[in-house]
Amino acid sequence: MAKKIAYLGPPGTFTEEAALKYDPAAELVPFYSIPAVAAAVDTGLAEEGVVAIENSLEGSVTDTLDLLIHESKLRIRCELTLPIEHHLLVKPGTEAVNAEVIFSHPQALAQCRRFLERCFPKAQMAAALSTTAAVEQMMSSSIPAAAIGTERAAELYGAQVVARNIQDRSPNVTRFVVLAPDDHPPTGRDKTSLCFSFDEDRPGLLFGVLKEIADCNINLAKVESRPTKESLGRYIFLVDLVGHRQDPTISQVLEKIRARTSMVKVFGSYPRCDVAP
Amino acid sequence: MAKKIAYLGPPGTFTEEAALKYDPAAELVPFYSIPAVAAAVDTGLAEEGVVAIENSLEGSVTDTLDLLIHESKLRIRCELTLPIEHHLLVKPGTEAVNAEVIFSHPQALAQCRRFLERCFPKAQMAAALSTTAAVEQMMSSSIPAAAIGTERAAELYGAQVVARNIQDRSPNVTRFVVLAPDDHPPTGRDKTSLCFSFDEDRPGLLFGVLKEIADCNINLAKVESRPTKESLGRYIFLVDLVGHRQDPTISQVLEKIRARTSMVKVFGSYPRCDVAP
Incomplete structure (x- = not known):
């Protein structure tokens, strides 16, 4: 039986195209919001879900980040990119x-x-x-x-x-992630996405975490901030580390990050998708 | 004659409310996009312009960030916050x-x-x-x-x-900035906003800049990343430093940041607006 993959519909969206690229043999099931895609996977209606996470012109898809931070226990199992042609x-x-x-x-x-x-x-x-x-x-x-x-x-x-191709700039590329109950086993070319926050607002807290990462010689592929939704000026930080959470260096740095923060959530480790420039 | 202030219209928006709060005596002129507000100030149609920059639930207003990064030479002269009631x-x-x-x-x-x-x-x-x-x-x-x-x-x-007040969470607060040809003279309680980027993609580059800031004991009020719009995975970083660009510590750290980056743009120094928790 074909694998069921939930995606942000309706049919005809770029997300459908990404889901087709990810698994051409799958049965694709459209849902009408990013939280609905996650709920479909959470409840077993679908085995995996595909959502956009970042565009090269517009930046992060904040609904997806906020879902990973606040709402879902799903892991990122895969990432893939797609050129966007309007x-x-x-x-x-x-x-x-x-x-x-x-x-x-x-x-x-x-x-x-x-x-x-x-x-x-x-x-x-x-x-x-x-x-x-x-x-x-x-x-x-x-x-x-x-x-x-x-x-x-x-x-x-x-x-x-x-x-055709009426967008202002090229390349216009969107990165999608595949959400699933479990992340991906190590492949030797992986990335780990996580978020963390602090329960106080003191100079140097974020710097302390980034220093742990730099001291372990781990490449930081991305740093991003999102509001805590508690008060203006307080943030949750999202980082992508090059490596798998089961690699000794990554697992050690995750322990050090836990010791310096009030909350850590690992979204998963998954194979890095090489991005054409 | 009343000062002319451009804002993101039409009348009835939260930005009009913010502009009224900023200067109740001003003549308010609505424009229909964030770049249009900036163009109005750039060309002298208005003396200042008010645009939203960040919301406590939704995060940054990316149109405003991208305008400051890529398009406008205007400075941030002031910031103010407004509770959002839907x-x-x-x-x-x-x-x-x-x-x-x-x-x-x-x-x-x-x-x-x-x-x-x-x-x-x-x-x-x-x-x-x-x-x-x-x-x-x-x-x-x-x-x-x-x-x-x-x-x-x-x-x-x-x-x-x-x-009334049908929003999911309180507090829902938006931060607005006032754009003008010049930023604000020092008041002793200021903030400096800037962005920077690197022309290569090497581990530790961002960390090196944040280390200069931490070593000078300067409080980093915000870190944010936006796409360079050149390729996926390359970012421009935005930071808010506590202090005025004319303060000796801030002006020294700005020199150090210039030495470590390929591009620095200072959006301005302006009085910090205290945010109620």
């Missing part, structure tokens, strides 16, 4: 130049800002909950409209691609 | 319980998720470009609708507030 779509037989309104997810509108300002200075921008929802809204719009969406959304909804 | 609004004389669609900005929808899931499990969520646009769309909706918006938007559009 296209301009219209109803077949209509002219893009007449579009009075352009539908898309706010992030897609932001990533195509220069193209939109130059080619559609007078069109109104309309926010949609996903690029797929945008294509659906465009197809049923009573006023002349266009949408920013994917090749696959064009196929699924019968829309016509009239301009 | 209310549920309907057309006068209609019942909220009948709402089939709920309009708001995606961030407001996210901040009220628990309330919406409990009280409106079957309603459809519709994204709007601002909480004010959401109220406008709700008022002209032909199907039974509600919107999440502010007290002031209710006043401006003649909507009725039917539930």
